[in-house]
Amino acid sequence: MTTLFSKIIRREIPSEIVYQDDLVTAFKDINPAAPVHILIVPNVEIATVNDVQPEHEAALGRLFTVAKKVAQELGVAEDGYRLIVNCGYDGGQEVYHLHMHLVGGRRLGPLLPRKE
Numbered sequence: 001m002t003t004l005f006s007k008i009i010r011r012e013i014p015s016e017i018v019y020q021d022d023l024v025t026a027f028k029d030i031n032p033a034a035p036v037h038i039l040i041v042p043n044v045e046i047a048t049v050n051d052v053q054p055e056h057e058a059a060l061g062r063l064f065t066v067a068k069k070v071a072q073e074l075g076v077a078e079d080g081y082r083l084i085v086n087c088g089y090d091g092g093q094e095v096y097h098l099h100m101h102l103v104g105g106r107r108l109g110p111l112l113p114r115k116e
Helices: 004-009 054-073
Strands: 017-020 024-028 036-042 081-084 100-104
Touching (some): 004 024, 024 054, 036 054, 054 100
Antiparallel strands (some): 017 024, 081 100
16 A cells, blocks of 8 residues: 555655655655644655564664754754654554654644643
């Protein structure tokens, strides 16, 4: 099954790609939750974190080095940003192609409401 993200990686559908190499692609989220909201995805289809295999380590490590590079280029590295990976339905995953959200450009507050 081909995911929406795979079509973006192959440039079959339009997207604002900010970085691409042989392992990962980074592009602007079409429904941003913050002034900067980038999705960073491995070019190989991996449905969820639960599907990660040892051979995916290079691509998944690249997600973080690309996050650093993109955060610097978009001017959010110094003030800070958040990296989010959702896994499965209860984790909030909407597209079943593993991806990392890079969000920033404003104060984000707590990740989850504190239990009282």
